[in-house]
Amino acid sequence: MTSIQKPPVRHPSLQTNALGLTKRDYEGAMSTLCAGCGHDSVTAAMVQAFFELDIPPHRAAKMSGIGCSSKTTAYFMRQSHGFNSVHGRMPSVASGANAANRELIYIGVSGDGDSLSIGLGQLCHAIRRNVDMLYVLENNGVYGLTKGQFSASADVGSKSKRGEPNVQKPIDPVLLALSLGATFVARGFSGDKTRLLPMLKAGLRHKGFALIDVLSPCVSFNDHEGSTKSYRFTRENYHELAPVDFVPLQREITAETEQGASVSVTMHDGSIVRFREVASDYDPTDRDAAYAHVRARQEKGEIATGLLYIDEHSADMHEIANTVERPLADVPFEALCPGREALEKLMDEYR
Amino acid sequence: MTSIQKPPVRHPSLQTNALGLTKRDYEGAMSTLCAGCGHDSVTAAMVQAFFELDIPPHRAAKMSGIGCSSKTTAYFMRQSHGFNSVHGRMPSVASGANAANRELIYIGVSGDGDSLSIGLGQLCHAIRRNVDMLYVLENNGVYGLTKGQFSASADVGSKSKRGEPNVQKPIDPVLLALSLGATFVARGFSGDKTRLLPMLKAGLRHKGFALIDVLSPCVSFNDHEGSTKSYRFTRENYHELAPVDFVPLQREITAETEQGASVSVTMHDGSIVRFREVASDYDPTDRDAAYAHVRARQEKGEIATGLLYIDEHSADMHEIANTVERPLADVPFEALCPGREALEKLMDEYR
Amino acid sequence: MINDFAFKIATVNGTGSASANGLLMQAIYRMGIPVSGKNVFPSNIQGLPTWYEIRVSTDGYTARPAHIDLVVALNPATYGKDVTTVRRGGWLLYDSSWPLDHALVRDDITILGVPFGQLCVEAFAGDRERTLMRNIAYTGALVALLDIDMDLVGEMVREQFAKKRSLLDSNFRALHLGYDYTKKHYPCPLPIRLERMSATRDQVLLDGNTAAALGCLYAGATVGAWYPITPATSLMEAFSGFCKRYRVDPETKRNNYCILQAEDELAAAGITIGAGWAGARAFTSTAGPGISLMGEFIGLAYYTEIPGVFFDIQRTGPSTGMPTRTQQADLLSIAYLSHGDTKHIALFPANPGECFTMSVAAFDLTERFQTPVFVVSDLDIGMNDWMVPRLTWDDGYRPDRGKVLGAEELERIKRFSRYLDVDGDGIAARSLPGVHPKGAYFVRGSGHDKHAAYTEDADEYREVVDRLAKKLKMAEEAVPAPEFYQNGENNSVGLIALGGTHAALLEARDKLAADGIAVDYLRIKAFPFGEAVRRFLETHDTIFVVEQNRDAQLRSLLAIETGLARDRMTPVLDYGGLPLSADFVTSEVTRHLEARVA
Amino acid sequence: MINDFAFKIATVNGTGSASANGLLMQAIYRMGIPVSGKNVFPSNIQGLPTWYEIRVSTDGYTARPAHIDLVVALNPATYGKDVTTVRRGGWLLYDSSWPLDHALVRDDITILGVPFGQLCVEAFAGDRERTLMRNIAYTGALVALLDIDMDLVGEMVREQFAKKRSLLDSNFRALHLGYDYTKKHYPCPLPIRLERMSATRDQVLLDGNTAAALGCLYAGATVGAWYPITPATSLMEAFSGFCKRYRVDPETKRNNYCILQAEDELAAAGITIGAGWAGARAFTSTAGPGISLMGEFIGLAYYTEIPGVFFDIQRTGPSTGMPTRTQQADLLSIAYLSHGDTKHIALFPANPGECFTMSVAAFDLTERFQTPVFVVSDLDIGMNDWMVPRLTWDDGYRPDRGKVLGAEELERIKRFSRYLDVDGDGIAARSLPGVHPKGAYFVRGSGHDKHAAYTEDADEYREVVDRLAKKLKMAEEAVPAPEFYQNGENNSVGLIALGGTHAALLEARDKLAADGIAVDYLRIKAFPFGEAVRRFLETHDTIFVVEQNRDAQLRSLLAIETGLARDRMTPVLDYGGLPLSADFVTSEVTRHLEARVA
Numbered sequence A, B: 001m002t003s004i005q006k007p008p009v010r011h012p013s014l015q016t017n018a019l020g021l022t023k024r025d026y027e028g029a030m031s032t033l034c035a036g037c038g039h040d041s042v043t044a045a046m047v048q049a050f051f052e053l054d055i056p057p058h059r060a061a062k063m064s065g066i067g068c069s070s071k072t073t074a075y076f077m078r079q080s081h082g083f084n085s086v087h088g089r090m091p092s093v094a095s096g097a098n099a100a101n102r103e104l105i106y107i108g109v110s111g112d113g114d115s116l117s118i119g120l121g122q123l124c125h126a127i128r129r130n131v132d133m134l135y136v137l138e139n140n141g142v143y144g145l146t147k148g149q150f151s152a153s154a155d156v157g158s159k160s161k162r163g164e165p166n167v168q169k170p171i172d173p174v175l176l177a178l179s180l181g182a183t184f185v186a187r188g189f190s191g192d193k194t195r196l197l198p199m200l201k202a203g204l205r206h207k208g209f210a211l212i213d214v215l216s217p218c219v220s221f222n223d224h225e226g227s228t229k230s231y232r233f234t235r236e237n238y239h240e241l242a243p244v245d246f247v248p249l250q251r252e253i254t255a256e257t258e259q260g261a262s263v264s265v266t267m268h269d270g271s272i273v274r275f276r277e278v279a280s281d282y283d284p285t286d287r288d289a290a291y292a293h294v295r296a297r298q299e300k301g302e303i304a305t306g307l308l309y310i311d312e313h314s315a316d317m318h319e320i321a322n323t324v325e326r327p328l329a330d331v332p333f334e335a336l337c338p339g340r341e342a343l344e345k346l347m348d349e350y351r
Numbered sequence C, D: 001m002i003n004d005f006a007f008k009i010a011t012v013n014g015t016g017s018a019s020a021n022g023l024l025m026q027a028i029y030r031m032g033i034p035v036s037g038k039n040v041f042p043s044n045i046q047g048l049p050t051w052y053e054i055r056v057s058t059d060g061y062t063a064r065p066a067h068i069d070l071v072v073a074l075n076p077a078t079y080g081k082d083v084t085t086v087r088r089g090g091w092l093l094y095d096s097s098w099p100l101d102h103a104l105v106r107d108d109i110t111i112l113g114v115p116f117g118q119l120c121v122e123a124f125a126g127d128r129e130r131t132l133m134r135n136i137a138y139t140g141a142l143v144a145l146l147d148i149d150m151d152l153v154g155e156m157v158r159e160q161f162a163k164k165r166s167l168l169d170s171n172f173r174a175l176h177l178g179y180d181y182t183k184k185h186y187p188c189p190l191p192i193r194l195e196r197m198s199a200t201r202d203q204v205l206l207d208g209n210t211a212a213a214l215g216c217l218y219a220g221a222t223v224g225a226w227y228p229i230t231p232a233t234s235l236m237e238a239f240s241g242f243c244k245r246y247r248v249d250p251e252t253k254r255n256n257y258c259i260l261q262a263e264d265e266l267a268a269a270g271i272t273i274g275a276g277w278a279g280a281r282a283f284t285s286t287a288g289p290g291i292s293l294m295g296e297f298i299g300l301a302y303y304t305e306i307p308g309v310f311f312d313i314q315r316t317g318p319s320t321g322m323p324t325r326t327q328q329a330d331l332l333s334i335a336y337l338s339h340g341d342t343k344h345i346a347l348f349p350a351n352p353g354e355c356f357t358m359s360v361a362a363f364d365l366t367e368r369f370q371t372p373v374f375v376v377s378d379l380d381i382g383m384n385d386w387m388v389p390r391l392t393w394d395d396g397y398r399p400d401r402g403k404v405l406g407a408e409e410l411e412r413i414k415r416f417s418r419y420l421d422v423d424g425d426g427i428a429a430r431s432l433p434g435v436h437p438k439g440a441y442f443v444r445g446s447g448h449d450k451h452a453a454y455t456e457d458a459d460e461y462r463e464v465v466d467r468l469a470k471k472l473k474m475a476e477e478a479v480p481a482p483e484f485y486q487n488g489e490n491n492s493v494g495l496i497a498l499g500g501t502h503a504a505l506l507e508a509r510d511k512l513a514a515d516g517i518a519v520d521y522l523r524i525k526a527f528p529f530g531e532a533v534r535r536f537l538e539t540h541d542t543i544f545v546v547e548q549n550r551d552a553q554l555r556s557l558l559a560i561e562t563g564l565a566r567d568r569m570t571p572v573l574d575y576g577g578l579p580l581s582a583d584f585v586t587s588e589v590t591r592h593l594e595a596r597v598a
């Protein structure tokens, strides 16, 4: 059903990937977000990740809800189908799309309001279903598009632009996901693209639901003094577990010797995630260790970032449902309709 | 606004509580549940708890969603107002009722379908809001009222009545609540009333949201061999942290010497929860220890029960909102309406 | 009174009476006699009153009977209520293990006692078996009283318990306990009795949810999303059963389908829409409360033009209402579901047979018009066994996928504009994700122009929503046309109805004719209404709109959509939650007509 | 052309132009001249086109103007579009810091250039200040061109920046930069200019959401639940602001209110209902998508008879639609929201003044009738500043809590039956939780009888829902009556409308009269409709129903509820998302009337 597309002629200087595509081919419409919005940096990282992974744009599906963050799916990969659904309910739409066509690469982009308030139930159940998709939660502690109300991820005491402190306990999507048995849990910072990039790649390659909580400051409503989601506060208080390298299967592992002690996890498709300088006792496949680590940092007033947990062995939605390899949308009608005779026989059972 | 009610004359043999009421006064309509349903045992424990805590029935409000479990609010305290709302959305209705009248004692009864599927988002946000109420989740791993489909709490591999194994990962309300920073988290078993009773009492006295996950087998659809929510399986695999005694403020602590080493927590109202024979290193006020304990048991294939975590220091919904002591429903109109003059002045600001 | 009477069995649910009642119904059906059964059950699992009404009719009328000739009263809790439902001169059968209860006494009926309980206590051990066998015992009694073919019943019991020898024996014992005792003590059969016919040869006993599930199976639906709710649950459960049987790839043993039990109805709708967008035939089944919860998603699908089939198995509303009672009260909700300007295609099956055919039609319509399509059934159709012609299938059928551009077409065209109407039929071609880079576009529930680009421009916005209105207008003549039942020449009185009340209307029509009142009858099969409905309304001076809701919702839709003045249509409303009986219609109609003359 | 023209400022959002535009509007208002402003803004935070239209009208017309006399074009992205909106013979003011763009050239208008950018670059440092001051600079230019009272503007700037000295100076500088340059280079004022009047003395400039918030404050609402959504957000934010000011207990410093930002609209509805049940006056405010999500809960409140006020600040649908554009397209959704038979009371404010009074009325109605009440406003009313008479308050007002039994009454009565209609008005007395043991009852969305006991009995069920229908019937004459604008004696032409289009209709009526077409006009203020609406429809041969949606939803409601045939009413529909202009109405009406004659 797919088609091979010929790389059009371009300026020689532009670097191309295995598909002969340049980064430009992975870009999207002009962003209409505020200048400096963290979300735009995430978008840029996204472009980079898809480009470097040699993913044909039209084989990816961009799913989102409603919000500034959810708008960003329009700002990368113009040649991919995009689905800007309704507020907080993207996980179910993505689940349905994936059920119909498991071959596409699904990326969901959401916000802390979209995911942790109105969409909390759907997020939790997408995690439980282990839908094969990368889910990027662009977390800024506020409802940006509706002009800065506190979201469910706002920290107690964090101040609004008007100076009022938030009084409700925050929901940490990372702890939530770990407690639900999510199979890939990470946290990044839009201000740290080098560390975010490999997480995105690993998330795209993960078989199952990959949640990446990306701290992505809102310059218009939550980047002031007293906010715990500002660029400044995040930069000063985030604690990276360990930088990771994503080594896709196709490339042979050259970087091997480059650094010292490193833990690595082999992904389902054979590619490898290598953790550099990680505390030797940290096991990124130990769900409880990850949880404890995040909590410990939290108690210290720090924000644990990094690729915190990977489980490559749990079944994803389709394995659980035991569906055929081929996308259900492509199964020929003949294979679906039992036909006249079968019905006749069946009718005898209703006498 | 409340009224003192005179205890009617009754058969002397019936034991009465401080209000001069007998247990009968705490009973409700005839149960229409299946004979042997775990929920009925929970109802019985509820009657006992309210009776022993000397709570005037009409000062309690019984909130529920939809399901066999949610029906049970009709089967205790006929003199209390009850609100059987819509499926999965009771937490918001309870929040609103509590916002309007903080003096009533709120008890919510729900099921695993009502709370963990359709109602998951509302449950999480009621926890976050820390609404002052006791929330009893009667957990049987199935949708009883709709005839036995697996719920989100069904364990992987647990068999349906037709013998089909459940394939989706379960959501454990206890882990979920702990990861969200809930202030009172416990798990009981409808088959063990003696241990459930003090939990219910403590939950009723807790200031804030008290979640009790009660394993409550469904005899019609999930009590067979191969089910991990059957009476048999639960009895064989539940592991009680430690039996607790609830010692209300008014009664002086006689039981003191009765047993040996015991950890105890003083509740907001001065009453005390005492943990008997608890491993001396277990601190019921340590959120992470509780989480680790539950996970450890889970890994062993056991079900951790008991009063696992108490936090008496977090602000509840009204403290957060800084509302007046008196129920908002009772605040006289004069105190609410600024009046003509104020409006005239105000209008000058819109010129 | 041969093959023309009705009897009712009053028991308690969760005691196994259901299967006994099914046995009776099936036996009569196998005797070749037209029969229908209505199960009136409570919204709980065990211990509450439940009734089963069986009607036999030589003329093949299957609507709820006007009166009950024989009542089997086995539930003391409802004695008083049950005895009053026996027609004068009728019969009452009760369990004489206990002395006759005063509540049951009536001197204008014949009271028959059989000590079912006692007989079973003597014959069987253990409470469970005794309660179960009591049901078979009263079955035996009825076999005797109504002259049901005993061999046939025996044969069926044998079929049923072929594998469970012990059960087989006790069932036979119980059957004969009731049969023999009755034969011995009472003149059998009663004047109301059965005689073999051959009217059911090409018929089957089928419930609407099973038939709808078969429709989805045959239409090639691959994604089913749902959240359990009575009375819609059995639809998806039946689909799942059929898929396990017909949809497992013979080689790989993998499934050619994916059924997702969602966390709630919002998610079920989202999954359906996501799957429809990605190119699968997807559906969900729910009841009123689910419809209300799907409102926002339905508006999204309407505005973004994504296919999906939504079954509403109606129950008694509002709110939770009476989940185990029937009604037709979601009509108005569905027709314009969701905020803003919307309008939806809805199909109204009248029986299980149509649940099958209309399910298939729904998938063709939803893909052709790229808009959600509702199949509006109800508890009576969905959960009761109906006698319907055997379902048939034409192997020539091919799905109508509507305008979907493939890779080659996309490769050829210069620019793909998702919402551009090229041929003036109001429908724009769509592309599926993953097929071709040129097919890529951005689905958004926010304002978009014909190229699917974001817009806040009044004209660009209007251009798209005006086309949507046109598209729905086009659908009027594409949906199943109404059925016109003419009774002789130019009648001035016309009846209008839709859905499961059809059985009652056909019977009412005959009854009225017998009373010298010739009426025409139009059965609406779909929304939006077409020209035929308009014409019928215009050509009849007196119009009765028969429906099962309080507010005359169908009449409202007719007033809005056809323009006929509301008061030109007289509502005939039955909304107590039970299936409609022909007599209600005839008496209402005659009452109004007389009032008019007077 | 003195005090009778309109001008429009085209800029980019997030650059501070909003406050400059507000300044202009307020200045004109303070000159005593009737003025109205419409903010046409995008659904994002920064960088997209935005327009502000200001109309001055001696006669006090406040509807959107038919044509624009002067356009201030400061957004190159929309030059082409903006220049076309200048009426021939009108003026265009642009930033001549850059050479005149071809897109702006038109020979039938006068083009004025002022180098705002350049002037600010020279006068100020830093991008931010330069962009901000550019707005004040064009304000200065307009002060000169339109002869706005400079002292007054200065005074206002002083008020505004009293505390921020530095800002004060730069604002003054910027103001004069624009003013002086314009005076120097162009003959000022233009023919379109202002002259002091005294028409606004008893008026205020107020938006509907602020007024509605005040209504909730004064009605004694204590619980507000919400989920942010444009254009409803500012209502709860205003309420919160007023509460901080007027609702903090002087002694304890504790709040006499509780505002909960819920996780979504379902929860907001649940909180509102829970609070209403427990005895508080509670409300929520949302827009279309929220209404769709509240469907299930609204059905519960209707059937269990719990009060609650639901604000729908309508925006352009369907689905997400155009969140920053206006429409009246939720009418049908709201009238019968939720599955099953339901019907709801809705109030339709026409301006901020009525947002205040109707909010208060809504709380009285919802408690009196014990059913949800909707206040249906829209973005134009809710978010734009309108010139309305100063809000007033009668200290004699006491809330109508409806039939609520207190402890004493409960103590006295023998048995409390929650759903028993004792005095035949369709309303049963309720009790509040915690008041008295005898008042205890069980609220359930499932079938219940008049004693609030669970039932599956057809008659008991019907008894309750029939009373609900009666109750809503009773409400017809209790809700605000329509406003009847007669124009001389028995006219045959009648216009009908509701909500914010009122301003346009009053103007259209005058215009038509001026053209010799005398029409009557009925403004509907509430649903369900009463006798007055029926009478108006019956007494006018030609009826135009003017509304801002595609599907003539109000006309549908009129056809359903009054019985008048749909086609007796001609729809006049404007649904592009912008406020209605009088000319649209007059041209549509005349077109139809002529067509009729022809």
Ligand SMILES: Cc1ncc(C[n+]2csc(CCOP(=O)(O)OP(=O)(O)O)c2C)c(N)n1
Binding pocket: A066, A067, A068, A069, A070, A087, A110, A111, A112, A113, A114, A115, A138, A140, A142, A143, A144, A145, A146, A151, A218, D227, D228, D229, D230, D265, D289, D290, D293, D320
């Ligand atoms: C049902 C519904 N309710 C409310 C809204 C209004 N709304 C749009 S975006 C948004 C919140 C966005 O917050 P978040 O997801 O954090 O995205 P951000 O803008 O912060 O990136 C809300 C409440 C809506 N579009 N739909």
Ligand SMILES: Cc1ncc(C[n+]2csc(CCOP(=O)(O)OP(=O)(O)O)c2C)c(N)n1
Binding pocket: B066, B067, B068, B069, B070, B087, B110, B111, B112, B113, B114, B115, B138, B140, B142, B143, B144, B145, B146, B151, B218, C227, C228, C229, C230, C265, C289, C290, C293, C320
């Ligand atoms: C909106 C809605 N969807 C579905 C239903 C049908 N329904 C009633 S109860 C129930 C599940 C009950 O399961 P649980 O909460 O576990 O209660 P249990 O019966 O097991 O005690 C469902 C799906 C409903 N009443 N409302």
Ligand code: SF4
Binding pocket: A032, A033, A034, A036, A037, A038, A039, A068, A069, A140, A144, A145, A217, A218, A219, A220, A221, D045
């Ligand atoms: S409002 Fe905040 S989140 Fe939205 S675009 Fe601007 S900076 Fe980004």
Ligand code: SF4
Binding pocket: B032, B033, B034, B036, B037, B038, B039, B068, B069, B140, B144, B145, B217, B218, B219, B220, B221, C045
């Ligand atoms: S079905 Fe299960 S949960 Fe429901 S009443 Fe029966 S035993 Fe209890």
Ligand SMILES: [Mg+2]
Binding pocket: A111, A112, A113, A138, A139, A140, A141, A142, A143, A144, A151
């Ligand atoms: Mg956000």
Ligand SMILES: [Mg+2]
Binding pocket: B111, B112, B113, B138, B139, B140, B141, B142, B143, B144, B151
């Ligand atoms: Mg359950």
